[in-house]
Amino acid sequence: MLLTIDIGNTNITFGIFMGKKLLRRFDIPTDKLGYATFKKKLGSFKPSQAIICSVVPKVTRHLKGILSRMLIHPLIIGKDVRVPIKNLYRKPSEVGQDRLVNxxxxxRLYGTPAVIVDFGTAITFDVVSKNKEYRGGLIVPGLKISLEALSRRTALLPKLELRAPHEFIGKDTKSSMLSGIVYGFASLTDQLLSQLKKDTGKGAHVLATGGDVSLMARYCRRIDKIDETLTLKGLNLIYGEAKKEISKKV
Incomplete structure (x- = not known):
């Protein structure tokens, strides 16, 4: 039983796999990770192996300590195992490992050429060529941090939780903020996806993932498919390839 772990700036997403089947998925806020919380979320499942993809090194070390108490020694993407994809970034080491995993x-799962949009703490757009190369992409601020910036950097705008707007034209400050964020980022996403698909070439499809994808997919018109567990599935696939390589060397 394999535990796949995607450590993000806002949340840590866990997936428990038996072979190709995802048995359970759960999230823990990144700043709330602790042994007791993790054990409670894990429930009766007892994974013996783990693989981690992280953009928060400090939390990676903390989680490794928690897993060691359970006698689990995880593989770390980018350290113990590399993502088996040709990376065309000018400085390949600068690419977030989660973007390569996606x-x-x-x-492996959907084919190329493709454009991936990940609605996370930041919104990332990534391009995979028809030759299965990672070409690069774009990074823009995410919805939640943009909403937080409005309240933090202004005197009169309130702090809000991200949710679906009830109307396009806001009739008060709160509804105006929500409409601006959701419809504004949906328009931005569609425009960028349109340009990226054109640049990527004939047959390019768009796949969306990330913590806010269920909200944004309702407003974006250029998304072809949604996979909320894309990163976890990628980690499961990479772990399988890593085990094959280890077996060859034995």
Whole structure:
């Protein structure tokens, strides 16, 4: 039983796999990770192996300590195992490992060429060529941090939780903020996806994932498919490939 772990700036997403089957998925806020919380979320499942993709090194170390108490020694993407994809970034080491994992998952599960949009703390757009190469992409601020910035950097705008707007034209400050964020980022997303698909070439499809994808997919018109567990599936696939390589060396 394999525990796949995607450590993000806002949330840590866990997936428990038996072979190709995802048995359970759960989230823990990144700043709330602790042994007791993790054990409670894990429930009766007893994974013996783990693989981690992280953009928060400090939390990676903390989680490794928690897993060691359970006699689990995880593989770390980018350290113990590399994502098996040709990376065309000018400085390959600068690419977030989660972006490469998503690209690899799309290659294996959905085909290329493809554009991936990940609605996370930041919104990332990633391009995979028809030759299965990671070409690069774009990074823009995410919805929640943009909404937070409005309240933090202004004197009169309130703090709000991100949710679906009830109307396009806001009739008060709160509804105006929500409409601006959701419809504004939906328009931005559609425009960028349109340009990226054109640049990527004939047959390019768009796959969306990330914590806010269920909300944004309702407002974006350029998304072809949604996979909320894309990163977890990619980690499961990469772990399988890593085990094959280890077996060859034995």
């Amino acid at each position: 690209a690899y998952a799309v290659i």
